[in-house]
Amino acid sequence: MPEQANLYQILQANDEFVSNQKYKEYQTDKFPEKRMVILTCMDTRLVELLERAMGISQGQAKIIRVAGAQVHHPFGSAMHSILIAVHMLEADEVVVVAHHDCGMQSVERDVFVDKLIKRGISPKTVSMMEHAGIELDRWLHKFDNVYDSVKDTVSVIKNHPFLAEAGIPVHGLVIDPHTGKLELVVDGYKQTEK
Ligand SMILES: [Zn+2]
Incomplete structure (x- = not known):
């Protein structure tokens, strides 16, 4: 691997970070000061935005980043992190903060399978998984409407x-990945009023 490969760049940046004591400005504890947990998407445009x-x-805050900012299974890993x-x-x-132009809005089974095959996964493996009961369409959890997706996730x-x-x-919100503008979809304070 060339010296400038990502992993080596990371290790070099880390040496500089630690030896210059840059960590000092980030020191805190494991409890979230604002006492909240945010579930959002792994989209690169949201990394700092x-x-x-x-x-x-x-x-x-605690921040959990999963593709599509969705909870697929009540006892799966995203929900596990929220409960913890x-x-x-x-x-x-x-x-819950989903975003416009999310990659999860275009994840079709056939497109996904094409990509697998281009990466060297054999069609035989794909059909073996499908025969074993993995319904790729369902498993991929593509969504059409970001607002409906946020509402579903909030409800789960x-x-x-x-x-x-x-x-x-x-709460449920949608963020614009270009401007950072937030739209309120579900106000959890009002929903919990008795
Ligand atoms: Zn996304």
Whole structure:
């Protein structure tokens, strides 16, 4: 691998970061100061934009990033992180932030399979998985409408058996990945009013 390969660049940047004590400005503890957990997308345009656009800095929130900002399974890994944040790490509210122009809006089974094959996965492996019961279309969780997707995700989280009775507000927002502009879709404070 060439010296300028990503991994070696990371290790070099890390040497400089640590030896110049750049970590000092990031020191905090594991509990979120604003007592919230954010579920958002892994989109590269949101890497720093999301926190800046939401006025959140180091130490203030738990942030979970998964493709599409969706919770697919009530006992899957995204939900696991949310439950840990709430019950073990003192988060008192959940904020779901999906975004316009999300890659998950165009993830079709056939396109995905083409990409697998281009990467060297054999068609035999693909059909073996499908015969074994993996329904790729369902598993991919493509969504058409970002607002509906946010509402669904909020509902899955809010109604989770390990959250529903705790009265934790769950909010839903959509962010513009170019400007950082947020749109409120679900105001979790109003939803939890009795
Ligand atoms: Zn996305």
